[in-house]
Amino acid sequence: MSLQDSGIPEPQGDGPAGPRPAPEAARRGRPRSEAVEQAIFDAVAGLLEEGVPLAELSIERIARTAGVGKATIYRRWPGKEELFVELLRSLEPEDPVLTGTSVRDDLVMLLETLRQRGLAKRSSALLHNVFSQMHAYPKLWDAYQDTVIEPRRRLGMDTVRRGMELGEIRDDLDVEFVNDLFIGPLLLRTVIRPGATLEPGLAERVVDAVLAGLRPRP
Template identity: 35%
Template sequence: MAIRSEQSRRAILEATMRLLDESGPAAVSVQKLSIERIAREAGVSKTTIYRWWPSKAAVVIDTFLDNHVARTPIREDVPAIEAVREHLASLAEIYAGGEGRLVAQLIAECQDDPATMVEFKERFWTPRSRAVIQLVRRAMEEGSMRGDLDPELMTELLYSPIYFRLLLRTGALDAEATKGILHTALEGLAAGRYGVQQAYAEHSAQRWLPG
């Protein structure tokens, strides 16, 4: 990519972030943001923006991703179960701030705009969830997670508490609270002497014993 083109692209991403910064003087919501507003803030034409992005949603998602991936790493240099813990803890901590509110706005917009939903899944959700699914598979192979469950379902189970708290604000998204959430989820997925179904069967049988 030519230097001038890369400078324009960076200017667009930075302008979008300034406009979405809640503490900034020109702050707007995702819903009220427009390509025209981004172009004016970045000092470029709308044609320049459309050269790289098909829609406002795509610009916003790439603006979000610009720093998000680096701040929520999926490590390969540590045991998989440790990488899972670190990744999800970092995700929750970041979502406790401005990035979380931005994602919540994007998800809200997805409900009324199928095109935004497609962009959100293609640019953000699908690549990141695939990476975590691969991490879960590695944890299964290493024996730190149960190997008899669907890794995609396990990934959803790990992500769900964070997004539930993000969207419904039912609890904190800080390090300590997330540690408890992850501990509970990972204990349920952990490889052990017997599976959850056997433990449930034993518990059910005990309910009917006289005592």
């Protein structure tokens, strides 16, 4: 039986009601333990794999499963939405490091990352489970959009903008629209048609086909 269930007040420093260290203080304190964070991630993943809905995954339950105090979690994440987003990022392929030497090659790298993420979602029951529930939790979905999707989208638009400046892509079109032309086929096959093929070489074919139609006019 937990302290909360027994009616005994919990220690003030070990929960959302108690004082939490300021971000600056947390950074100056002891370094983050990768082993502790992995134990927390494993606890969340295990609960989700057991079929526990996102709505029932409280910080208290996660902490109990991971064998840590709630304060340990709150020192790392403001709430469970941020914890879930970081867990999702840890399960996905890492964002590419663009070389900047070739607009075409950078676009291929970006689309190849999308392809790999699509494959990851198909092969991971955990990812599929979480993403199927995320839309029902606006705060979680917004956090994922702000911290994961938007930075990737800006990276794509920066690459398209560089292509326009270098004369490799026509510059009379909206940058965001052009970026959508590149990522559209991958999103179609990973979101709208989840059973469509994501074969090797798809990123190169999409980039080359779109670039052929976006060459600057004479």
